[in-house]
Amino acid sequence: xxxxxxxxxxxxxxxxxxxxxxxxxxxxxxxxxxxxxxxxxxxxxxxxxxxxxxxxxxxxxxxxxxxxxxxxxxxxxxxxxxxxxxxxxxxxxxxxxxxxxxxxxxxxxxxxxxxxxxxxxxxxxxxxxxxxxxxxxxxxxxxxxxxxxxxxxxxxxxxxxxxxxxxxxxxxxxxxxxxxxxxxxxxxxxxxxxxxxxxxxxxxxxxxxxxxxxxxxxxxxxxxxxxxxxxxxxxxxxxxxxxxxxxxxxxxxxxxxxxxxxxxxxxxxxxxxxxxxxxxxxxxxxxxxxxxxxxxxxxxxxxxxxxxxxxx
Amino acid sequence: xxxxxxxxxxxxxxxxxxxxxxxxxxxxxxxxxxxxxxxxxxxxxxxxxxxxxxxxxxxxxxxxxxxxxxxxxxxxxxxxxxxxxxxxxxxxxxxxxxxxxxxxxxxxxxxxxxxxxxxxxxxxxxxxxxxxxxxxxxxxxxxxxxxxxxxxxxxxxxxxxxxxxxxxxxxxxxxxxxxxxxxxxxxxxxxxxxxxxxxxxxxxxxxxxxxxxxxxxxxxxxxxxxxxxxxxxxxxxxxxxxxxxxxxxxxxxxxxxxxxxxxxxxxxxxxxxxxxxxxxxxxxxxxxxxxxxxxxxxxxxxxxxxxxxxxx
Numbered sequence: 101x102x103x104x105x106x107x108x109x110x111x112x113x114x115x116x117x118x119x120x121x122x123x124x125x126x127x128x129x130x131x132x133x134x135x136x137x138x139x140x141x142x143x144x145x146x147x148x149x150x151x152x153x154x155x156x157x158x159x160x161x162x163x164x165x166x167x168x169x170x171x172x173x174x175x176x177x178x179x180x181x182x183x184x185x186x187x188x189x190x191x192x193x194x195x196x197x198x199x200x201x202x203x204x205x206x207x208x209x210x211x212x213x214x215x216x217x218x219x220x221x222x223x224x225x226x227x228x229x230x231x232x233x234x235x236x237x238x239x240x241x242x243x244x245x246x247x248x249x250x251x252x253x254x255x256x257x258x259x260x261x262x263x264x265x266x267x268x269x270x271x272x273x274x275x276x277x278x279x280x281x282x283x284x285x286x287x288x289x290x291x292x293x294x295x296x297x298x299x300x301x302x303x304x305x306x307x308x309x310x311x312x313x314x315x316x317x318x319x320x321x322x323x324x325x326x327x328x329x330x331x332x333x334x335x336x337x338x339x340x341x342x343x344x345x346x347x348x349x350x351x352x353x354x355x356x357x358x359x360x361x362x363x364x365x366x367x368x369x370x371x372x373x374x375x376x377x378x379x380x381x382x383x384x385x386x387x388x389x390x391x392x393x394x395x396x397x398x399x400x401x402x403x404x405x406x407x408x409x410x411x412x
Numbered sequence: 413x414x415x416x417x418x419x420x421x422x423x424x425x426x427x428x429x430x431x432x433x434x435x436x437x438x439x440x441x442x443x444x445x446x447x448x449x450x451x452x453x454x455x456x457x458x459x460x461x462x463x464x465x466x467x468x469x470x471x472x473x474x475x476x477x478x479x480x481x482x483x484x485x486x487x488x489x490x491x492x493x494x495x496x497x498x499x500x501x502x503x504x505x506x507x508x509x510x511x512x513x514x515x516x517x518x519x520x521x522x523x524x525x526x527x528x529x530x531x532x533x534x535x536x537x538x539x540x541x542x543x544x545x546x547x548x549x550x551x552x553x554x555x556x557x558x559x560x561x562x563x564x565x566x567x568x569x570x571x572x573x574x575x576x577x578x579x580x581x582x583x584x585x586x587x588x589x590x591x592x593x594x595x596x597x598x599x600x601x602x603x604x605x606x607x608x609x610x611x612x613x614x615x616x617x618x619x620x621x622x623x624x625x626x627x628x629x630x631x632x633x634x635x636x637x638x639x640x641x642x643x644x645x646x647x648x649x650x651x652x653x654x655x656x657x658x659x660x661x662x663x664x665x666x667x668x669x670x671x672x673x674x675x676x677x678x679x680x681x682x683x684x685x686x687x688x689x690x691x692x693x694x695x696x697x698x699x700x701x702x703x704x705x706x707x708x709x710x711x712x713x714x715x716x717x718x719x720x721x722x723x724x
Contacts, residue, residue, distance in 0.1 A: 101597070101598060101601045101633070101636070207716045210716070211716055247710055247711070249712075249713065249714045250713060250714060250715070250716045251713070252711050252713055253711070281707065281710075282710040282711075284670065284673040284674055284710070285413070285632050285670075285674060286413060286673070286674040286675070287673075289413045310625075310703070311703065311707045312666065312669060312670075312703050312704050312707050312709075312710060313622075313627075313628055313663065313666040313669075313670070313702075313703035313704065314628055314666075314670055315625075316625055316626055316628070316629040317628040317629040317631070317632045317670065319629070320597050320629045320632055320633065321413070321632065324413070340707060342707075342714045343706055343707040343708065344706075345699070345706045346703065346706040346707040347703065351625065354624065354625040354626075357624060357625075358596060358597075358624075358625070358626055358629065361596040361598070361599075362596055362597060362598040363598070387657070390625075391622070391623065391624050391625035391658065391659065392624050392625065394655050394656075394657045394658040395593065395623045395624050395652060395654075395655040395658040396655065397624075398559055398593075398594040398596070398624060399559070399564050399565070399594075400561075401561065401562060401563070401564055402561045402562060402654045403562075404519045404522070404523055404562045
């Protein structure tokens, strides 16, 4: 079994997790959450979105959040932007990079961004120009790369269409996103191999949701394909807009636990992550789906007089 | 990515799941659960334990459960037995096979079975003789093969010591069990490869718990090592005696969903499994950890006018 010896984890909970929570998390709490994770060694964040406050009121404090972050460690602070105005605001707020996103499936892009895939692709040039003009990096993300909740399977050609455009725009980091948890390990293996062959030299970032329990199995398939960048959400914060009770993003501390136990470095202190996850759970006021925060890392030892009735 | 094209799933929820539930599930409900799963195409069960009713009161109705099962499909009905008396009772009840279990770690065996590993190994001959004398098959299971909650890492030599004894006794099916969810994919790969080399021709059955979120990633590693038999529990029924709120066995329908989506046959109807999981959830009276029962299979499509705010 071969895979990278070092992995970069991008914490997306403050964006992908909080945007779907029913409550507005206070700005100071968001800032403390991210700064605690920076202190734990996380060095990449999707910290917020510069989107319409009407569309995503939970993230209406994007600029204030960015202003409060500890920039001393060089942790890369990214924000999602849907349009040139968002890019301007993000650059003004002082992000290191913006993430531009489009879905590989037409209906999801229309539902999510209220425009066609062609219009999204046509609009990226202005965003990229604004960002780069301000010295801000641009990452590209391809939503519904492994399936669309409206259309089902998504042809690889639809993913290529977007990656082609990202490549034309000179974007180096491309996120391949399993937006609603439809990826399987076999598919991850096939898609990663195909993308690496078609776009040599790019940096791939895999974004998995654990909606159907396959999140970390998909990470394993990604690792085996040689991919070294993964998105995750502290505590597994978030959910799925289509299935009440289903989980969303893969859980950061469960991911880091798996990586460390496979001798893969992340630079992250797992104990501090778990503390931050418990703190986040108190903030959100409900049990988060993270597993290591409940069971502890695998070498958490117990006293032998504990009641142990599990016999198999 | 290569792996078996067909997998045998052994449903262990009626034994490994129910034994840790605080409530006694009525005998008729247990029988209906197993018979519903037989109707769904499951062909292997750890249906109950013939253990002391004082030790595991939840399974005190073992013989009645066996008596109520549909045997017309040839589904293999196994029961766990800790001693010769259990083997006699299981054989009399009409099981197809008994499972004998011992932990690879001394302290877990003492805590779980109240005897040393050496005493467990010495006692197996009588159990095997009773079972075979009654025409009943014997499977061997090695608990804490991937780690012990009291001792931590378990040396492979301790696992070999038990497998050696099983091999001496002519046991064909050997379960390698991650009793408290400590296995990682790297470890699964290493242990499976080592066991297959040392004991050629044996049938390996992997028993994973999802305690730290790694259950299906470990299955993927097992599949890649060529292992074609897995234990799981409907709905993820069960838990972990050491961590309140943590999950136990991997979930049957999540496992079957993953296998089918990787073009691996199981002979099982996923829709019927999910129905049975919902029924089980009503019986148990709490939300089960299964994910596919909440989100549906990956190609569950939604109307495009659904609110979709997840943008990445």
